[in-house]
Amino acid sequence: MLLYFRSGRTIRSATPIQTYPMLPRHLSENLCSLLPGEDRLAFSVFFTLDRATGCLCGDDPIAFGKSIIRSSARLSYDEVDAAMARGPSEVPQIDPTIMADVELLWDVAAKRSISRTDDTIRVGSSKVKFEFASADSFSPTKCWSESPSDSAGPNSHSLIEEFMVLANRLVAERLVEGIDMNGKSPPPILRQHPNTEAQVVETILPILQRGCPDHDWTSERWHGRRLAALLEEARKILPDPCFKALSFEAMVAFQMAQYVVVTDPEEDDIAHWALGLGRYMHFTSPIRRYADVLVHRLLTDLVCEGASVYKHSVDELIGATSRCNQIRKGSLEADRECAYYFFSDYVRANYSENGMNLNDLVVTKIFPGKEVAKGKFTKDAIEVFVPLVGYSKSVSLEQIGVEKTEKITQDSVTFLREGRLVEWKTLSVVSMNVVCPSGDDSVLKHWTLRLPPANSAEKSSECAEEGVSKSIQKSSECGEEDVSESIQKPAGGGKKSRGIRKSSECASTVPPSPPSPPSPPVNGSIRPVLPLLPHGPAFAVLRTRLERSVRESNPGASIAARK
Numbered sequence: 001m002l003l004y005f006r007s008g009r010t011i012r013s014a015t016p017i018q019t020y021p022m023l024p025r026h027l028s029e030n031l032c033s034l035l036p037g038e039d040r041l042a043f044s045v046f047f048t049l050d051r052a053t054g055c056l057c058g059d060d061p062i063a064f065g066k067s068i069i070r071s072s073a074r075l076s077y078d079e080v081d082a083a084m085a086r087g088p089s090e091v092p093q094i095d096p097t098i099m100a101d102v103e104l105l106w107d108v109a110a111k112r113s114i115s116r117t118d119d120t121i122r123v124g125s126s127k128v129k130f131e132f133a134s135a136d137s138f139s140p141t142k143c144w145s146e147s148p149s150d151s152a153g154p155n156s157h158s159l160i161e162e163f164m165v166l167a168n169r170l171v172a173e174r175l176v177e178g179i180d181m182n183g184k185s186p187p188p189i190l191r192q193h194p195n196t197e198a199q200v201v202e203t204i205l206p207i208l209q210r211g212c213p214d215h216d217w218t219s220e221r222w223h224g225r226r227l228a229a230l231l232e233e234a235r236k237i238l239p240d241p242c243f244k245a246l247s248f249e250a251m252v253a254f255q256m257a258q259y260v261v262v263t264d265p266e267e268d269d270i271a272h273w274a275l276g277l278g279r280y281m282h283f284t285s286p287i288r289r290y291a292d293v294l295v296h297r298l299l300t301d302l303v304c305e306g307a308s309v310y311k312h313s314v315d316e317l318i319g320a321t322s323r324c325n326q327i328r329k330g331s332l333e334a335d336r337e338c339a340y341y342f343f344s345d346y347v348r349a350n351y352s353e354n355g356m357n358l359n360d361l362v363v364t365k366i367f368p369g370k371e372v373a374k375g376k377f378t379k380d381a382i383e384v385f386v387p388l389v390g391y392s393k394s395v396s397l398e399q400i401g402v403e404k405t406e407k408i409t410q411d412s413v414t415f416l417r418e419g420r421l422v423e424w425k426t427l428s429v430v431s432m433n434v435v436c437p438s439g440d441d442s443v444l445k446h447w448t449l450r451l452p453p454a455n456s457a458e459k460s461s462e463c464a465e466e467g468v469s470k471s472i473q474k475s476s477e478c479g480e481e482d483v484s485e486s487i488q489k490p491a492g493g494g495k496k497s498r499g500i501r502k503s504s505e506c507a508s509t510v511p512p513s514p515p516s517p518p519s520p521p522v523n524g525s526i527r528p529v530l531p532l533l534p535h536g537p538a539f540a541v542l543r544t545r546l547e548r549s550v551r552e553s554n555p556g557a558s559i560a561a562r563k
């Protein structure tokens with residue numbers, strides 16, 4: 001049953017309310033968790049790094065083997081960041097000897113990060129977070145934007161990321177080295193990310209050319225140059241919201257990384273482009289990803305000379321990796337659906353009158369109406385990136401409340417607003433209201449955007465930080481001139497959302513709070529149940545859509561209705 005459980009789930013998934021582990025909670029949160037002072041079975045990678053450079057010491061061998069480890073402490077990302085920012089004495093709960101090791105790792109990780117900068121695609125990203133009044137509450141009371149890394153400098157997330165990526169890389173290289181052309185050794189599984197650099201550059205260059213016409217974004221200059229260099233130059237001159245918007249467009253143009261079974265080590269298309277690595281595979285999270293479990297089995301077979309009790313055929317591995325890829329895609333879709341739904345619910349409950357005013361939205365594309373059939377035209381529209389949510393939304397000018405469009409091209413749009421002309425260009429930072437229809441007949445509608453009403457006393461967002469404002473007049477050549485904004489922060493400990501540099505394959509976020517007790521078995525089977533959704537016909541479509549997405553990442557999960 002456990003094997004079925006793991007192969008059926010393949011990954012841990014989460015909603016804003018609850019996390020759904022890949023393994024039963026008694027395993028993932030107890031017997032398989034690295035609890036302080038408890039002996040745990042593990043598979044370890046042993047290597048030596050040069051303290052001065054952060055590079056691998058070539059004279060010392062790299063070893064792989066089964067081990068028993070005992071964790072000395074369980075630290076949160078916030079605790080480590082606070083200790084490094086304010087000094088260990090400000091965080092007395094961390095043992096000084098442990099903090100000394102953390103400081104050493106911090107220094108080495110920073111050196112490794114510098115050495116990887118030229119080969120890694122780094123983008124700015126954020127994710128919407130929600131706070132609920134209680135564990136059984138369905139409607140969020142606060143929302144804010146949070147980034148795994150809020151600065152370009154070292155932090156606890158990048159520390160974990162550096163050593164995680166290194167261990168994963170070394171394991172991938174060892175798996176490839178073990179390919180037996182006589183067919184005695186099982187083929188390795190690798191994490192492949194196709195190189196779509198040319199396509200991504202082709203996608204974001206027009207945005208930069210329209211939004212920053214005074215800067216040299218010509219195709220001639222950037223032809224054949226690295227995407228990493230293009231993003232780095234854009235990051236230096238663009239306001240933070242604009243860089244996040246550009247990064248989102250780049251990530252949309254990326255192809256998804258996927259697991260592949262490798263039978264020929266000379267294949268050219270098994271590299272991980274975004275990380276700049278020729279060989280890469282997930283190894284460090286066997287209680288969260290089934291692919292890591294498969295890798296542990298393959299590695300055991302290699303380093304322990306066939307000692308693994310699991311013998312997989314090529315067809316079995318291909319089927320397992322295909323399943324992992326499929327469920328990963330479903331998990332991402334479920335994550336997006338949940339973010340949209342809970343944000344809509346938050347806006348509907350807290351900003352029903354005029355909507356939630358946001359003044360850091362970014363115009364990324366402008367679509368003049370065009371004739372699609374004789375006498376039929378599409379509406380003039382724009383695409384707007386919403387940093388708070390981390391997604392873009394396309395809306396027609398009519399929908400947002402534009403009275404009359406005077407002129408529209410792919411570069412800019414001029415419209416009549418309150419008796420005056422307003423011009424928006426590509427990469428303009430603009431202010432709009434987020435609104436969500438209310439009423440039983442419209443509860444399934446997602447949030448949309450409107451121009452702020454004239455002379456309205458707009459209700460401040462719950463994520464506003466009083467007295468804190470940030471000018472985004474960083475470059476008058478980009479977007480709208482003379483624009484300033486308030487970067488908003490959640491009450492109760494949220495973080496300001498700023499442009500960041502983050503690897504596309506990154507460490508996991510801060511460990512979640514202790515989960516609520518698991519749902520009781522249904523008819524003797526393990527069947528997790530999602531938090532209750534409101535009852536009624538209007539929610540039927542949403543329940544079906546969410547259940548389909550969640551079941552793809554968690555077979556057996558179900559959504560109940562709250563009457």
